[in-house]
Amino acid sequence: MIAVLAAHGVAALLAPWLVSALGRRAFLLLALVPFGAAAWAATQTSGVTGGGTVEQVHSWVPTLGLDLAFRLDALSLLMALVAAGVGGLVLVYCSRYFGAGEAGLGRFAGVLVAFAGAMLGLVLADDLLLLYVFWELTTVLSFLLVGHAADRQGARRAAMDALMVTTFGGLAMLVGAVIVGQAAGTYRISEIVANPPGGTAVSVGVVLLLVGALSKSALVPFHFWLPGAMAAPTPVSAYLHAAAMVKAGVYLVARLAPAFADLAAWRIALLVLGCGTLLLGAARALRQHDLKLLLAYGTVSQLGLLMVLVGHGSRDVALAGIGLLLAHALYKSALFLVVGIVDRSTGTRDLRVLSGLGRARPRLAVIGGLAAASMAGVPLFAGFAAKETAFDALLHGDGVDVAVLVLIVVGVALTAAYAWRFWWGAFATKADVPDRRCAGGDLGFEAAPALLAAGGLVLGLAFSAIDPLVGRYADTVPSALPEKLHLAAWHGFGPALGLSLLALAGGAAIVLGQRRILAAARAAGDAALTGAVTTGAAATGVAVGGGGAGGPAVAAPRLRIPEARTVYVGLVRGTERVSVGAARATQSGSLPVYLMTILVVLCAAMITALILGRPWDVDVRLWDGPQQGAIALLIVAGAILTLRSRRRLKAVVLSGVVGYGVATLFALHGAPDLALTQFLVETLTLVVVVLVLRRLPTHFTGTVSGLGRRRVHLAVGIAVGTLMALLTLVVAGAREAVPVSELFAAASALAGGNNIVNVTLVDLRAWDTMGEIAVLVVAATGVTSLIFLRRRSRGAPRLSDPSSDSPVWAIPHAEALASPAAATPGSPLAVRQHPARGAGVARRAQGWLVAENTLAPERRSLLLEVVVRLIFHTILVLSVYLLWAGHDLAGGGFAGGIVAGLAFTVRYLAGGRYELGEAAPVGAGLLIGIGLVVTTGTALAGAVVGDAVLQGGSWYLDIPVLGTLKLYSSTLFDVGVYLVVVGVVLDVLRSFGSEIDRQVDEETHTPRPTVERAPASATAAPAAASAPTREERA
Amino acid sequence: MSVSAVLAVVVGVLVAGGVVLLLERSLTRVLLGAALLGNGINVMILAMGGAAGEAPIIGQGPKDEMADPIPQVMILTSIVITFAMTAFLLALAYRSWQLQGNDEVQDDVEDRLVANRRESEPEDTGADADLEAAQDAQAAVEETPSKADDAAIGREHA
Incomplete structure (x- = not known):
């Protein structure tokens, strides 16, 4: 299957x-x-x-x-x-x-x-x-x-x-x-x-x-x-x-x-809704002009009947239900397919304009006739056999069954009527309608409906052949009768046959009756028309009268139940209205408002937690030492000043003070790893932020929040801060379990490292670290994609680039401002001041101080260049030391990586972007990639060699002069982290440093934006122009 | 377990300052707010983790005087991630300045559009599906038969 x-x-x-x-x-x-x-x-x-x-x-x-x-x-x-x-x-x-x-x-x-x-x-x-x-x-x-x-x-x-x-x-x-x-x-x-x-x-x-x-x-x-x-x-x-x-x-x-089936709800739902659908669908079908819609309402009606039969819950009725299901599938799909052919060959499905089709397409008419006969329940057809079985079974039932039976007979009569309406509408030659032109027949097109329609007759005649199969299912339903009914073409003369004939006769009566109603309606319409003409009414009145007469639907009585679709549409629109209203009420689009909502909820949650957590067991001491108090004072002052600062750079430096203060707190607390990392990160952050801030206006610009709004912000801030401080005190007192740190110490010793923090990062909780470096990489990718407008994969800017001829960080007109000799081409001073105007490749690695070749002379600082040149390699060695020593002492991959990144940062600061390119002539992406490969490789090797991903191991390595080195797999993991961090720092540096430099140079050297950069430059240019005015105003 | 009151005050001030900055519209201030907030939460973890002590490095001091290493591990991770976030926010601020000439967070236009949205598709007023089908049928009736139809009918007559 x-x-x-x-x-x-x-x-x-x-x-x-x-x-x-x-x-x-x-x-x-x-x-x-x-x-x-x-x-x-x-x-x-x-x-x-x-x-x-x-x-x-x-x-x-x-x-x-x-x-x-x-x-x-x-x-x-x-x-x-x-x-x-x-x-x-x-x-x-x-x-x-x-x-x-x-x-x-x-x-x-x-x-x-x-x-x-x-x-x-x-x-x-x-x-x-x-x-x-x-x-x-x-x-x-x-x-x-x-x-x-x-x-x-x-x-x-x-x-x-x-x-x-x-x-x-x-x-x-x-x-x-x-x-x-x-x-x-x-x-x-x-x-x-x-x-x-x-x-x-x-x-x-x-x-x-x-x-x-x-x-x-x-x-x-x-x-x-x-x-x-x-x-x-x-x-x-x-x-x-x-x-x-x-x-x-x-x-x-x-x-x-x-x-x-014996559940009351089941019976009521199926019998009531089924019978209702049977009658409603059939009545609607009689009013349709579109043949397809007629069949659709007919299907609705028949589905109601099927539901009544299969849901009835007694064997014989179920038997009839399945028989009708088969018959219905055959005749209804055949009829639909016939309508499709009619539609394709005449261009319409409207029975008011179809005429003469039976003569033009006799074969199609026969096919339609066979299927319609089965639908109407003409003897010997499948529909007849199934319905008669149903009549027979229900006749033996109780009072409810008989009531249902009456409704079904009415429904079947209506079915016969719309079956005739269908065939008559599609194929009959109507006296007052001109014959519809029609394309020729196509046997291949008619094959499928012919097979299905003929199947209805064959099934009707051979019902007894599949009776055992249908009976096999029906037998699972409990039987009320001692004797089982069977599906067969002919059940003999009996009350059931009488009911079948009665239904057919009823159908005929409805057809004739409807004709008469139609005729009456037409007569009424004619009368209205004559009346309108004689009284000389307006032409619009004629049209209305004529239109009313044309549709028998107007004449037929209308059911006064609310349209189901109207109710449905109302429900859908109501839901939509509620959702739009909710969005309007909650989504103002303002980030501060959203954040405030979150924070207020946070406050409420904290207050609830604090109240539920009573009694509090707060045990406060003033400080861990007076140094802590002093540093805390520094931090508080820094934070408040940051808040009050209106200048960007000042605010950034003050927040840096806070960061360094916190690092000192870490150091005092006995957390050398944290202190080290925080110092390094804070430094790097300062440099990076300043690199960007040189492009932004010096003062905070734009709409200054009103006093009232600022007060609200301040209130929210103080509330959150106070609650957090309170929470700190309470939570520490609420500690019940023994800290797991003891275990970590033991595990760390087992993993071969003395620095518990580092071992936890690279071994015990290495999964977390993998997630962390993934975040780093994602953030770096985000940075580069925001800054590099075209492509990031460009290698580092190198001296060999043709564009390196133009000086970096040049001050416009600096040459003219300098001594007159410098402005004279060919003078020795000019050459010495600006040797960069030469062939790029030849200058490679020529000087010890690379900035000689790359920086605009007015930007050079000899002292800085020399110092950087001297300490660069030392810093790199230090970073490797930190990486290696991290297992036993303060340090590790993160700290080492950031130290190496800082080494590159100072090279950049001293010599500009080409210097950075020369110092780190590899793509940042390559470093990140290798780092990720190393970390994941170590992790997977643990699964291959050992039992689990990230399982550790150790090897002894004999190094000739130095002695034996014990190498842990976690150290290798840390090397990967180191590489990732170096790559991320380089990426950030190249984005905020080199690339922004390049963009600045491009703007100063090309007054008109190139086509390629048009979108960014076009908007950036006015901003750059307006920036100085803001500064002046400040 | 006793907590240093000084540290609690530091937590409160840093978080309060961070929140106030976070609520501003200038991305640079938001960034500084995130940094302050990060520092505040780090100090909070540190304070809740227990009293100050020796560095959690085995062999450097008596075990009982060692500071709890677990909060330190968490803070270390948090420091690095805060750096990543700072860098990303910076890039956003720079890009915003490039495009708009300032680094302010504007109101979300999409949210406004949703809020101002009127009822959709005014023509979908629940007109009866039959009606349209009938109209389709009517349109089909009114269309003149194509040349292909004529040719087909002609063939049949011949």
Whole structure:
């Protein structure tokens, strides 16, 4: 079974390709898949009729108890034959229905085949949740099929309606499935039906399941989506809205009826809604002019009848229900396909303009006639046999059954009437209508409906052949009668036959009556017309009178129930209104307001936690030492001054003071690693921020918040701060358990390191560190992508670049300002001041001080260059030392990496971007990549060599002069971290340093923006121009 | 376990200052606010982790006097991530300045649009689906048969 379903999936995926290769003939090829499925199902017939089942179970999500459980029994077999057989025929029909060059045909073919597969899966699934999966799959695929003509608003809306209604039902059904499944202790449908659970919860669950079934099968009050869905291409209507999808609800009811049909809610819901739908649909069908809509309302009506029959809960009625289900699938899909042919060959489906088609296309008329006869219940046809069985079974029932029977007979009479209306409308020659021109017949086009219509007659005659198979399912429903009924072409003379004939006669009477009503209406219209003419009324009055007479719908009595669709639209719009209102109330779009909301919630949460946590066990001491007090004072002062500062640079430096203060606090607290890292990071942050701030206005600009708003901000800030301080005091006192730190110390010793903090980072909690470096890399990537407008992968700027000829950080007109000699070309001073004007390659590694070649002379600082040149390598060695020593002493990959990054930073500061390129002639991405490879490689090696990812190990390494080195895998991990950090720092430096330099130079050297940079420059230029004015104002 | 009151005050001031800056519109101030807030929370973790002590390095002092290493590990991670965030916010501020000439966070236009949205698709007033189908049918009736149809009919008559 799984193979059959998989075949559909593969075919669906191949379909677009096939259609583009073979055109619409591809449908013939694709039809082989459902035909194959039908053939496979047919081969199982004898076994299943004998009482056997085919089961296949694969575990899917064991934790949910969700299995790929499939089961083929009598009901599944019949449904599978219908779904696959009609599916195949519809695909064959599609090959003629669509134009050769129709747009979107490949996708359509794929979706249709996928739908056939989903439908098969639905009827074969033996797990409630799996059934739900297929159920929703058919919903989604039907959305795509109904909305095939996506450029038409009607099609889109119809598809949306169908999706909303059936998805709503589907969700209700999911809840029901979970309730029932939990109560039963299993989701396996066969087991639930064998041992149905009971109780109020189960009743609720079953009702929810019914909601799903009713919405799918378009019963009142969900019926409105089905006529709307007639916007779909006709083959889709024939398949989904006659044979397959709408039968899913009937199938579910039939599947669960043996277990739950005795529930009161079940009976009431199905009998009342089913009978109501039967009559409402049939009455509406009689008023339609569009043949397709007529059939759609007819389908609604028949689905109501089917629900009554299969949900009735007694064996013989269920037998009749399944028989009618088969008959309906055959005749209704045949009729839809006939309408498709009529539509294609005459260009209309309106029965008011169709005339003479029966003479022009006799073969088509016969096909339509056969199918309509089966629908009307003419003896010997399948529809007749099924309905008569139903009459027979209900005649033997109680009072309720007889009442239901009366309603059904009325419904069947109406059905016969609209069956005639259909055939008459499509094929009859009408006296007052000119013959409609019509294209010639096409046997290939008519083959599928012909087979289906003839199938109705064959099935009717040979019903007794499949009676054992249908009976195999019906026997699972309890029987009230001692003697079993059988499906057969002829049940003999009896009350049931009488009822059948009565229904037919009733149908004829309705047809004649409607004619008379029509005639009366026309007479009335004529009278109105004459009256209007004689009284000389306005022409508009004539039109209104004529229009009213033209439509028999006006004459027919209207039901005064609120339109289901109106209610539905009201619900949808109400929901939309509420959501827009909620968005309007909560989403102001202002970041401060959002943040404040979060913070206020945070305060409320903290207050709640503090109140619930009473009594507090607060044990406060003043300080850990007077140094702590002094540093705290510094921090507080720094924070307050940062807050008050109106200058960017001042604020940044003050916040740096806070950072250094906190680092000192760490040092005092006995956390050398933290102090070291914080000092380094703070320094790097300062440099980086200043690099960016040189481009921004010196003062904070823009809208200054009003005093009131600032007070609110201050109040929120003080509240959060106070609560945090309080929380600090309370939480420390609330500690109950013994700290786990003891264990970490022991584990650290085991891992071969003395620095517990570092060992924890690279060994015990290395997973966290991997996440952390991932964050670093992501942030660095974000920075580069924001700063490098074109591409980041450009290598570092090197001296060999042609553009390195232009001086870096040049002050415009500096040469002119300098001594007159400098301005004279060719003078020795000028040459010495600006040796950069030479061939780039030749200058490489020429001087010891590289800035000689790269910086604008007025920007050079000899002292800085010399010092940097002297200490650069020393700093690098220090960084490696920190990395290596980190295992036992303060240090580690992070600290080492940042120290190395600072070494490059000072090279950049001393010599500009080309100096940086020369100092680190590798791409930052390369370093980050190698670092990530090393860390993940170490982690994975632990899994390969040892038992788990990140498992550690150690090796002894004999180094000649130095002695033996014990190498831990965690050290290797730390090397990876080191490389990542160096790469990230380089990346940040190149973005905020080199790239911004380049952008500045580009702006000063090219007054008019180049085309490539147009968007950024165009906006940046006015900003740059306005920046000085702001500074002056300040 | 006793807590240093001084540290608690530092936490309070840093968090309060951080929050006030965070509520501003200038991205530079937001960035400084995030930095202050980060420092404040780090000190909070430190303060809650216990009293000051010796460095948590085995062999450098008596075990009992060692400071708790776990908060330190958490803070170390937090320091590095704060740096990453600072760098990213800086890039945002710079880009915002490049594009708009300032580094201010504007109100979210999308949110405003949602709030000002009127009822969607006024024509979707629940007109009966039948109506449209009927109109389609009517349109089909009124369309004149194409030349291809004529040719097909002609063939059949012949």
